Amino acid sequence: MIDFQYARATDIADAVRRIAADPSAKFIAGGTNLIDLMKEDVERPTRLIDITRLPLRKVEETADGGLRIGALVPNSDLARHPLVESRYPLLASAILAGASQQLRNMASTGGNLVQRTRCPYFYDTATPCNKREPATGCSAIAGLNRMHAILGASEACIATHPSDMCVALAVLDAKVHVTGTAGGRTIAFADFHRLPGDTPQRDTNLRPDEIITALELPARGFAAHYTYLKVRDRLSYAFALVSVAAGLEVEDGTVKEARFALGGVAHRPWRDPSAEAVLRGQAASEAGFRRAAEVLLRDAKGYAHNAFKIDLARRTVVRALTQAARGEPQSQSGKKVV
């Protein structure tokens, strides 16, 4: 691995001061993605600022009935937290659909948001990649692109965001609390991740001097009608080809509120209010779910090896909405899809 300096942040202000003082420094928490990328020579920080001893490990109820989750809460603890299991089972399910228990024990809540794409060309330093080295070109567009984006991609980059947890957070309208040299601010989840455009080297709108301190979930948790349905090449411990997080509110067979987002298909979780509007006020029916899926996928574009994902995504949306409407969420241990 590359060599680097190591420092331990003593408090949030110290962490911000240290990151602002050194543009080539990086924060380290769980390390599951960063250390891997450093071994591959993709990330080359000259200094690591260890934030793991900062007091950001609490899960607390907020005054308006929501939940505030410290940025260092491990993914596994979050998935098994009683308030998450009871009020936000969609979040728990999405977390448990990802990685392995060892990785979930290590990975932090904040780190999950800023993990990088698993595009093989991003990892392979022998090939051009605009995300790794701006203005060198995208090897995936004319390369092996089976896992790549079908929505929101650009001529510069067709990488996908790999997180499962973030797809659920998009549906739950989470907020991201960050602190930087200019003080604290709150970023709506929809504004946190970016589309690649012509600057694919930037995954998020987090500024270089900012640290994620917490996530906040509003009260609405869709605990009665939700699912996280992930389609992948093997049943466990694999990234999504397509995944769907869905949350519905259904009264007497009528959809009062509908939220759904796709994972594994774009540079960020893919949600579209106009697709959700198709369902609102309508009977929960397969025909309606199909119309909503058509709207969500209307701008989808396939490449040489991933065009199958367009149809797969449509069908996965319909299946997920059906599971959510029935109140029969996908099990993340018994993998049979019903």
Added chain:
Amino acid sequence: MAQASKSTQAAAERRGVPARVAIALTVNGVERRLEVAPWTTLLDALRDRLDLTGTKKGCDHGQCGACTVLLDGRRIYSCLTLAVMQDGAEVTTIEGLAANGALHPLQEAFIEHDAFQCGYCTPGQICSAVGMIAEGRARTADEIREAMSGNICRCGAYPNIVAAIQEVMERS
């Protein structure tokens, strides 16, 4: 503070060479003090510095599970964390599972069920299973398979691995 003396650190930084950092780990119940370079993974510290070679380096990228150890009682991949970050932690490796000359029940069960062929993944499998049983969530064979999916066995001994773990779960 984990760092070696402040003057050592300052001198090293002036030379542009990161200082080695003094850390203490409690490994299999014994406190071990060592100085490590910041980029030493916990896996390399265990194997190369503490001569605990039971923990295996497979992929070294968090994809195979051979390096699984228990960190403060929870299973993790030791290849994806830095030793310096774990200063003060308790680590249990495969060498620490037997007690008073008797193998851990999972070690016995793996032998009994022939739950390996080449054996390279076995220390990771067993440490992972210890962690999984402590989590107390998995009950059925399907749930064990899912909970153990972070440990790959390229010999394909999975049916016997699941049987060994199930037997220990039923007994305990």
